[in-house]
Amino acid sequence: MGVSLEDFAPALAGKDVDDVVILGGGLAGLFCALKLAPRPVTVISNAQIGHGASSAWAQGGIAAAVSDHDTYQAHRDDTLMAGAGICEAKIVEQMTREAGDRVRDLLGYGVPFDKDLEGRLQLSREAAHSENRVVRVRGDMAGKAIMDALIEAVRKTPSIRVLEGFIGESLMTEGRYVTGVLARKRGGLERMAFPAKAVVLASGGIGHLFSVTTNPGEANGHGLAMAARAGAVLADAEFVQFHPTALNIGRDPAPLATEALRGDGATLINSAGERFMTKVHELAELAPRDIVARAIHREVTSGRGAFLDCREAIGASFADRFPTVHAACAAAGIDPVTQPIPVAPAEHYHMGGVLTDANGRTSLDGLWAAGEVASTGAHGANRLASNSLLEAVVFAARIAEDIQGLMPTPRSAFWAEHENEPGLPSQRNVQEREAITQLRETMSRNVGVERDADGLRQALADIQAAEAKCSRVSILNMMVAAKIIAASALKRTESRGGHYRSDFPETDPAQQRRSFTTLSEVREIARAAADTVSGA
Known part of the structure; x- marks a missing residue:
């Protein structure tokens, strides 16, 4: 469940409500904040912006049909082919059509994409692309270069307030509306409420739920779990790319x-x-x-x-x-x-996440989602190489446009300088550290490259046992996110894209559709799996 704003009314007395709160300081969050300027925006980031973001670690680049020999239709078709039959075709067409404009936006923010002697973008080719269409920076430094440029632009934009070192824990709700974010200072115990007219979830992926991952520690599924606990519909959670x-x-x-x-x-x-x-x-x-x-x-x-x-x-x-x-x-x-x-x-990328529409709206009013935490339908069962950065900027821009169209033009905002207070000494619980290790090992062992029913049920039972050792909301969110993935994988009794079941190795035409779930269903599946493992 979400957290009621009334529970934190005393802490909010006399405070203005931010127009937009963005949870996440990666590519999707910062690009959205820049596109929203001069609307007042608060960006809440687990780590220093850019440093805890998977975007900054991306090596390949951003895919876009920007050469004379390429077309967005060819990019669209390659994406649909890689998605193994369950991409949302209209979403893919929209994303690939807008790719060139978003690359030009990034050039405008100062991203130093590789160019030839005549000033044309240099393009490389990656797996399952039919053309050279990946825009890079010094071969393998695209993510860092893009983030460096956006961070500089954000720091210079007075309408954007950046709060670093805050861990999102829960979404605040009033009825069916999301009204803000509840966060905790990293390393401390104090919680802070950030009320908002609109909340954009750009919190990244789930990589650190696995013991072997290419993702930073901040990619731990918090945003996915926060939305699930507030009642959001989730989609395609079983599809994890390794x-x-x-x-x-x-x-x-x-x-x-x-x-x-x-x-x-x-x-x-x-x-x-x-x-x-x-x-x-x-x-x-x-x-x-x-x-x-x-x-x-x-x-x-x-x-x-x-x-x-x-x-x-x-x-x-x-x-x-x-x-x-x-x-x-x-x-x-x-x-x-x-x-x-x-x-x-x-573990590298999560194709599933919080279900969104073409404008990044989730099933909860007042909540949008972009980047890896979202499931737009653009990737289907298997993401095409270098489409992740593209999806992040395309839908971040669309969210900004959607929010601007829904709200009156705001006053310009110039935030006062915010000094982050040093956090309290970490008070980590030994049992919780053990629970995280148990979680990550069972996810890599049983919910990894190859899966089967016995292993998935064991994973759900292990996660239930690990969850019982935890009390901090941030760690419970990790457990929730892991259960969502494992339960969704148990539901899909076929192999498709990034989801491979050794007990169902063939692709089943009857299951050529996206999957949808809620946290209540996930909990039922997890309980049944734990009972089966224990012999109850």
């Missing part, structure tokens, strides 16, 4: 070996030096991510291991062309110029 080539060097989060390496000719081999993808798919290393991830998973679990061989395709130019990956390899004592890079699949 990036095939995370560096298998024991780091958490796992560094990413961008798909652009394979786009530039790197191959996948096992410990015997055999190139195994040629036997799996006609596109070999450039097959859809779910197929490549499963092939690597099987090589790793069989004991043969999996390695990304860049020696011939990239060679001595590796450090200049892919500095981020090169630095991660060097830190692990690997020289990718002369040595194959050990890789394994890692």
